[in-house]
Amino acid sequence: MVKNKKVVVFMKGIPEEPRCGFSNAVVQILKMHGVHFDAHNVLESDELRNGVKDYSSWPTIPQVFINGEFVGGCDIIIQMHKNGDLIEELKKVGITSALLEKELNNQKNSKNH
């Protein structure tokens, strides 16, 4: 389940309608980077909710997996977003962050002028 897509999120609610501020923050950050991810709503199943916590040994939701590896919860994703690590982690699995693309385009454009 955590490997179905390069980026997999376990959250409360669905990306279009998160039911928790922490889950929402993670979704918004991934969207900003243009990442297509699988999302699983733990509110739909206690088994899923407890299962993912056991699997990652992490007590809270949301949880983000990249290439099947547990990366962190909301605080860590925000931190990685701020310090640029998220772009690097995405790059490692072959995803070019939309933010990086934008920056490269800007650089290109400024060279042309």
Next chain:
Amino acid sequence: MSGNTPVENAMREKLKASLNPSHLEIINESYMHNVPKGAETHFKVVVVSDQFDNKPLLQRHRLVNKILDHELKNGVHALSINAKTPSQWQDSDRSVSPSPECRGGFGK
């Protein structure tokens, strides 16, 4: 000290004992959520300790989660962690940003 906050007190004691923090803040953010007044369900901790030296963020968080394992399994539902080394804390603006707004998912 603080009145009827057994969970917060227990968290403070455990973090102090395990991490010997040079700075520790425990902020009860439960009021931001759909829970009874005075509840102890949603917390943010700011902890500065030299035991975080050379530990990546994920490990620091795992350490704090482990110390507060009992609380997390018994009623504490959200825990936001800001774990820094003393030098990182010195270099930071030492401000703590509030957690995101609740969106109603608690207990659902």
